[in-house]
Amino acid sequence: MNYEDVMKLALERGFYFPSCEIYADAQAGFWEYGPSGVSLKNKFLELWRRELIRRDGMMEIDGSQIMSKSVFEASGHLGNFADxxxxxxxxxxxxRADRTISEISKIEIPESADLIEFDNAILQNNIKCPKCKGDFEKTRKFNMMFKVGIGPEEEEAYLRPETCQSIFVDFPRLFKTMRGKLPLGIAQVGKSFRNEIAPRQSLLRLREFYQAEIEVFCNPKKLDEMDRFSEIQNTIIRIQTDAEPVSMTCREAVESKVIPNKFVAYYLGILTEFYEKTGIDVTKSRFRKLGDKEKAFYAEVAFDFEVETTIGWLELVACNYRSDYDLSSHAKKSNEKFEVMDNDEKVLPHIFEISMGIDRSLYTILEHSLKDDKENERIVLALKPYLSPIHVGVLSLIKKDGLKEKTDDIYLQIKRKCDAFLDHSGAIGRRYRRLDEIGSPFAITVDYQTLEDQTVTIRKRDSMEQSRIKISDLQSIITESIAYP
Structure with missing residues (x-):
């Protein structure tokens, strides 16, 4: 299934849709999650917390979306965050210069390249305006920060372009009050804002978007002293440098120096394990090492976790070794101390970042899970049961002879233990198809036999297998089946 199929599903089944779509002046790059999308997103984040945050005993904060000008002067965003x-x-x-050149001439120039490279490519390839065939002015930089005015004096501040800056400025307080110890992971989920020049393709390039970021503070002298590395040393990851992606274990990646140390390899390993549990096909994934002109201005070493889709490779996670860029910059700007004690040594921590795009991740899960079951003439969203927006549909065969009332009673029994949907209307086959399309792993049907022996029919989404079970066993069967791994 392709992008158009996912878009159709999203609009028709309440996953996501354009913001303010009833108005002609609605701006591009703003999308809203419907009930199905919110349910999927919340379950995705719960899995993220289980597999990454709780696994390593990380802290989670919730910072402000509007931050002072000083934060972004120190971080370098006001000077460098531009397309x-x-x-x-x-x-x-x-x-956007890089995209226009790529689309017209198929020449790839990194967005961080010198401006003269874009001008030369436009001149040498005779690239004209796609709308009117006119000539272009010289390439220039456009800062993507959203500026806001605070109070009646409109004091200058900015919507955050990434969630991590509050983690950095909060680090001294968090390390002290929470009795921190290196290495220390601090995470945050929330919205970020970037004034994209040409937002497009729904969730794939937005001006307002969700991130789940992890910043791991570490002693740079101990990057190969990673006790937990043994947990993932045999985990298979796919690495691309210059050639095609190569599958290797985390241990092999470190020994061959494809990954610089055990510390970085550990987090790439657990990230791969996490995405495998989301249902994304990790055989279509890669960690692509970025060149000097591709990586962010603050990154010393960078790997992008990318997944192949029908519209190409999508970057889902930026994995950046930011060294001490952020803490030293904020220390200099604020005159605050950011050094901490690591046993008997005073250290200015380095930072390894795992910056996840939630919206893109959800799109990729939908595309990799959406199947066209031609044999049975149905569309199936084969989500992992623990991620499904609706765990079980509760259906009555008909609405009379006491079946509606019995169905309502069963629904009331289970709806607080799982996400259930009550449906009395339409042909039973059509109702099954609707549940298949939204990803519900189970459907329960109440019929005349239910009134006789207190059993119901339970239907499995993937196999379409149907069997009779006792109502008294229903709750335990469903709860066990939708449990997180």
Whole structure:
């Protein structure tokens, strides 16, 4: 199934849809999650917390979305967080330079390249405005920060372009009050804001989007002293440097120096294990090592976790070794001390970042899970049961002769233990198909036999197998089947 199929499902089954879609002046790059999407997102984040945050005893905070100008002066965002843009002299339309060059000439230039490289590519390949065939002005940088005015004096501040800066500025307090010890992981889930030049393809490039970020503070002298490395040393990851992705164990990646140390390899390993449990096909994934002109301005070493989809490779997670860039920058700007004690040694911690795009991850899960079962003439969203927006549909065969009342009673019994959907309307086959399409792993049907022997029919989504079970066993069967791994 492809992007258009996922988009159709999203709109028709309440996963996500454009913000303010009833108005003509609604801006691009803003999307909203419906009930199905919210349920999927919440379950995805619960899995993230189980597999990453709780696994390593990390802390989680919830920081402000609006932050002071000083934060982003120190972080470098006001000076460096910009995309290359070109403007048509004739029709005044504006485009991202790297994308326009790639789409027209198939030449790939990293977005962080020098501006003269974009100008030379446009000139040498005779690239014209896609709208009017006019010439372009010189390439320039466009800062993607959303500026806001605070109070009646409109004091300058900014919507955060990433969630991690509050983790960095809060680090001294968190380390002290929570009795921190290196290595220390601090996480945050929330919205970030980037004034994208050309947002497109629904959840894939947004101006307002969700991130789940982890910042691991560490002693740079101890990157190969990783006790927990043994947990993932045999986990298979796919690494790409210059050639095609190569599958290898985390241990092999460290020994061959494809990954610089055990510390980084450990987190790439647990990230792979997490995404495998989301239902994404990890054989279509890769950690792509970024070149000097590709990686972010704050990154010393960077790997992007990318997954192949029908519209190409999507970056789902940025894995950046940020060294001491952030803490030293904030220490210099604020005159606060960021050094901490690691046993008897005073250390300015380095940081390894795992910055996850939630929206893109959810899109990829949907695409990898959406199946066209032609043999049975149905569309199936084969989500992992613990991620399904609706765990079980509770259906009455008909609405009379006491079946409706019995169905309502069963629904009331189980709805607080799992996400259940009550449905009395339509042909039973059509109701099964609707549940298949939204990813529900089970459907329960109440019929005349139910009134005689207190059993119901339970139908499994993937196999379409149906069997009779006792109502008294229903809750335990469903709860066990939808439990997180």
């Amino acid at each position: 290359p843009i070109i403007k048509c002299i004739k029709c005044k339309s504006t485009f």
